[in-house]
Amino acid sequence: MSRKNKPKSTATGRKNGRGEMTSRFYGLPIPGYKDEEVGGSLIVLEGTDGSGRSTQITLLTEWLESQGFAVQTMGLRRSYLVAEDIDDLLANNAVTRMTLALMYATDFYDQLEHRILPALRSGMVVLADRYIYTLIARGVVRGIDREYMHGLYQMALRPHLTFWLNVRPEVAFEREFRKSHAISYWESGRDMSLSSDLFRSFIRYQSMVKKEFETLGRRHTFVPVDGGRSVPEVNQEVRERIAAHLGIRSTRYRPSGALAAAWR
Amino acid sequence: MNVWEALVNPLPTMQAEEEAPSLPAPQLLKTDGTRPYPGALIVVEGIDGSGKSTQLYLLKRWLEIGGYRLHFTEWNSSELVKSATKRGKQSRLLTPVTFSLLHAADFADRCERQILPLLQGGYLVLADRYIYTAFARDTARGCSPEWLRNLYRFAPLPDLTFYFRAPLEVAVNRILSGRPKLKYYEAGMDLGLSFDRAESFRVFQGMIMSEYDRMAEGDNFVVMDGTQQVNKLQKKMREIAGERVDLKHFRPKEKGRAERASRP
Numbered sequence: 001m002s003r004k005n006k007p008k009s010t011a012t013g014r015k016n017g018r019g020e021m022t023s024r025f026y027g028l029p030i031p032g033y034k035d036e037e038v039g040g041s042l043i044v045l046e047g048t049d050g051s052g053r054s055t056q057i058t059l060l061t062e063w064l065e066s067q068g069f070a071v072q073t074m075g076l077r078r079s080y081l082v083a084e085d086i087d088d089l090l091a092n093n094a095v096t097r098m099t100l101a102l103m104y105a106t107d108f109y110d111q112l113e114h115r116i117l118p119a120l121r122s123g124m125v126v127l128a129d130r131y132i133y134t135l136i137a138r139g140v141v142r143g144i145d146r147e148y149m150h151g152l153y154q155m156a157l158r159p160h161l162t163f164w165l166n167v168r169p170e171v172a173f174e175r176e177f178r179k180s181h182a183i184s185y186w187e188s189g190r191d192m193s194l195s196s197d198l199f200r201s202f203i204r205y206q207s208m209v210k211k212e213f214e215t216l217g218r219r220h221t222f223v224p225v226d227g228g229r230s231v232p233e234v235n236q237e238v239r240e241r242i243a244a245h246l247g248i249r250s251t252r253y254r255p256s257g258a259l260a261a262a263w264r
Numbered sequence: 265m266n267v268w269e270a271l272v273n274p275l276p277t278m279q280a281e282e283e284a285p286s287l288p289a290p291q292l293l294k295t296d297g298t299r300p301y302p303g304a305l306i307v308v309e310g311i312d313g314s315g316k317s318t319q320l321y322l323l324k325r326w327l328e329i330g331g332y333r334l335h336f337t338e339w340n341s342s343e344l345v346k347s348a349t350k351r352g353k354q355s356r357l358l359t360p361v362t363f364s365l366l367h368a369a370d371f372a373d374r375c376e377r378q379i380l381p382l383l384q385g386g387y388l389v390l391a392d393r394y395i396y397t398a399f400a401r402d403t404a405r406g407c408s409p410e411w412l413r414n415l416y417r418f419a420p421l422p423d424l425t426f427y428f429r430a431p432l433e434v435a436v437n438r439i440l441s442g443r444p445k446l447k448y449y450e451a452g453m454d455l456g457l458s459f460d461r462a463e464s465f466r467v468f469q470g471m472i473m474s475e476y477d478r479m480a481e482g483d484n485f486v487v488m489d490g491t492q493q494v495n496k497l498q499k500k501m502r503e504i505a506g507e508r509v510d511l512k513h514f515r516p517k518e519k520g521r522a523e524r525a526s527r528p
Contacts, residue, residue: 027408028408032360063381085345095344096376098418099344099376105365105369106348106365106369107360109365110357112360114357148417149421151410154411154414154417155361194326
């Protein structure tokens with residue numbers, strides 16, 4: 001582990017809030033990995049579509065790098081192995097819920113093994129734009145057994161911090177619409193036949209996912225963040241928590257010119 | 265704001281969550297020996313070269329010639345994961361976990377779109393390899409058996425499982441004499457058992473066989489001696505199939521014109 005970038009906080013994963021010994025993995029470790037080899041920090045940003053995650057990840061990456069931390073990012077559908085295949089499946093709507101859930105699991109574990117674990121081993125900070133919680137929530141709202149989904153992600157790493165950017169579905173709708181001037185098939189959960197009205201379908205689907213996040217948040221101690229506020233306000237709150245975790249003294253930050261447009 | 269509330273509140277759609285069939289169900293309904301569908305599932309398992317495919321082929325021919333309503337399915341990669349599997353194998357990036365998940369995704373597709381609907385439609389489904397192949401092979405690769413059992417919880421349990429067992433040397437020599445070029449993953453080279461492919465294959469098959477042996481009792485395998493003469497073994501297989509599965513249920517009705525018309 002590079003000394004320079006080593007997070008100063010006590011390596012969590014040793015003890016949880018109640019002082020019990022816990023593993024870095026939820027259940028069993030990935031075959032071939034030992035708990036003690038996993039260093040670094042894993043920080044997750046979760047939230048529904050339009051909750052502002054990606055913007056915050058971009059800003060946080062810049063801030064952390066300016067503080068001298070090496071950052072690796074991950075997200076959904078970014079694996080070498082199956083990202084393209086999932087894109088194809090989604091484009092063709094020719095996939096059943098179970099298959100899709102398992103393809104996403106493959107995508108997740110491929111990134112975990114080939115991107116996240118190597119990064120954590122070399123002491124980097126990993127920022128995850130969505131994590132297993134989105135995948136669990138999506139499966140559960142589609143009628144896949146909750147414990148099945150949790151069992152599937154037994155070999156996932158426990159994050160050090162999980163922020164939940166909580167926004168109301170109607171705010172999410174406005175943001176998504178502003179972004180792409182249309183609402184996508186999957187963002188509105190149209191595979192679930194909730195409503196033939198796209199807007200209603202979006203609101204219902206996102207509300208169901210949000211409800212599932214609330215359940216997950218109780219189980220996995222999310223840090224809830226009001227995502228309805230401005231980008232600088234949300235960033236400030238998240239930054240302070242991360243600074244405390246990594247032992248960064250100053251939380252002052254102004255985005256560079258390249259990112260100034262996101263700062264409003 | 266009231267407009268929004270009116271739209272968000274008629275959310276009792278969320279109660280549909282409980283009514284919607286939750287997915288890993290078929291196995292759970294099985295505890296009392298009954299199935300939630302009129303079809304039946306017969307599977308063969310065993311290591312490569314144990315004679316299982318030949319025997320299932322002969323059973324299938326017997327039933328086909330008799331005009332039984334049946335469908336044959338194999339544990340093969342379908343179009344769905346072909347490109348991903350190819351990509352992973354070429355670059356040797358598949359790990360025990362992603363290897364396992366890709367096969368599970370592929371099987372889920374076959375299960376949801378083929379096996380389960382056929383069972384619901386009253387077909388006799390014959391499967392050359394089934395979930396026990398994944399349990400044996402992926403456990404040998406280092407995956408946790410509990411994780412695997414959960415992963416395949418959506419699969420309907422077989423009504424009858426034949427386990428073809430031949431001494432390791434016999435089975436391995438059958439394969440090695442006929443197919444000198446073993447593929448990397450097929451030979452279990454990813455496990456680092458030996459630099460020699462044939463030797464690696466031998467050891468890997470031995471590990472898989474131990475896993476099959478371990479499952480034989482708990483999963484109600486009917487153990488078949490793969491060294492017996494082909495026709496004698498087939499006679500025995502047909503007898504057992506007749507005893508354990510209500511085959512007449514799948515036989516064509518002599519006079520039923522409607523029945524005949526509905527057959528493909």
